[in-house]
Amino acid sequence: MHWTLRQAGLLNRWGRGRLARVLAAALVGALTGLALFSVTQVTGRSLFVITGGVAGMAVAFAIEAYGRAARLTEVRVTVPQISEFTFVVNNDARQVAWQLFVETVTRVSTQPLAGDEGHLREALNSLYGLFATTRETLRASRPSIAVSGGQTVEYLAVTMLNRELRPFLSAWHPRLSAYERDHPAAPESNWPGNAACREALRVVQNDLHSYALGFARLAGVRGAEALLGGNGPSS
Structure with a gap:
């Protein structure tokens, strides 16, 4: 009996809450319709005032959205060959990091080449392609905002080119x-x-694996190790 009364009370409160939400929605809809009707009846100076106010609100929302997109975030990335650094990224930098991650993870740069499989010529051509694509990606993107105490995605990419790819290919x-x-x-x-x-090649692949994970961290990629198929320094 006690449980039945409790259930009835809960249902009663739920019903009242639902009715309140429906009435509130109806009131908001009615006020919105009234406001729109009133605006359509306005002419002359008042119309310009209202239009300017709406335009100003739209600009404010646009500025706020841009601010969120341009907001800088600190990310810690560890690449054993060069130590651990704090990187400062925004949406543009994350996009660059994502492109570099995709290029790195889909090439022989991070995929194993068994001793009796594949061709070294194809592997070297693939690494040359990674070098060229990375350089072109950086050239086409806008420079990251320099922040004291933080590195940029360009730093990680250029370090990969000059420290890993260039010596091996040369x-x-x-x-x-x-x-x-x-x-x-x-x-x-x-x-x-x-x-x-x-x-x-195996040595440079192990090194590039760390850079790929670094790009993934900067881009906000989850499960990067799974995308790499577990092919890393321990493989």
Whole structure:
């Protein structure tokens, strides 16, 4: 009996609350309709005043929305090769970081190449493509806002190019090209530098894995490790 009365009380309060919300919605709708009707009846100076007020409110909302988009956020990113840094990003920087993450994670830069699989020429071409795409992405984007005590997404990208990609490509591209030029019909597996180049590739892949996770962190990507397929320094 006690439980039945309690249930009845809850239903009664719920019914009253629902009725109040319906009445409030009807009142707001009626006032809105009255306001719109009144505006349509206004002419002359009053019409310009009302129109200017509405335009001013629209501008204020637009400025507020832009402020939210341009708001800076601090993000901590750790790349073992270069230490841990605080990065300052806004929506533009997050977009750049997302593009760089996608380019990095979908190439051989972070995907393993077994000793008896794939071709080193394709791997080097893919890394060259990553180098060119990263440079073009940075060139096409607006520079990040410099903030004291914080790094920008450009810093991480340029460091990846100059510290990881450039040394590897400068060391191994000329050697493989020379072999291909001198032995045009020979299989790549006969190249004396094949094993050493593959080992160097694994090292740079491990390093690039950290940069990919850094870009993901700056872009706000969740589950980046799963997207990388677990291919990292521990693999």
